Amino acid sequence: MRDMSLFHSAREAKEFLASRIVEQAQHEGVPLSDVERKMRYFSETDSTLPDINAVSEEFDRVCDQDDYENKGTGLVKGAYKRTFRNSDEYHKWWSAVRLLSKIITFL
Numbered sequence: 426m427r428d429m430s431l432f433h434s435a436r437e438a439k440e441f442l443a444s445r446i447v448e449q450a451q452h453e454g455v456p457l458s459d460v461e462r463k464m465r466y467f468s469e470t471d472s473t474l475p476d477i478n479a480v481s482e483e484f485d486r487v488c489d490q491d492d493y494e495n496k497g498t499g500l501v502k503g504a505y506k507r508t509f510r511n512s513d514e515y516h517k518w519w520s521a522v523r524l525l526s527k528i529i530t531f532l
Contacts, residue, residue: 431520435528438521439468445518446497449504460484461493 432438443465450457463480466473474480484493508515 431517432524435468435525436473438524439466439473441517441521442525445504445508445514446500449500449507452507453500453503455496455500457496458488460488461496464488464493465497 432441446465447457447462449455450462460480460483463474463477464484467477467481505518508518
């Protein structure tokens with residue numbers, strides 16, 4: 426059985442998943458603005474990017490939440506499907522999801 430704790434923190438897990446979503450956007454040719462890309466790292470409970478508060482304020486001013494979520498849903502689905510091609514990536518994906526799920530459960 427593989428080690429279930431591949432990530433040492435929620436931040437590491439979130440960075441892994443966010444990077445895969447951004448990669449999927451590039452793979453599909455889906456444009457992500459700098460603000461949309463940075464918002465993939467947003468967390469209300471954990472420190473992320475040093476300028477995340479300014480990014481969040483800009484997001485609220487210039488982005489449509491529904492469009493962002495719809496775009497994100499498609500990218501997550503595509504990124505997840507791509508993990509099936511690589512067992513290590515698949516294991517990392519689920520390790521990150523499990524860690525983040527535990528943290529959310531405790532909140």
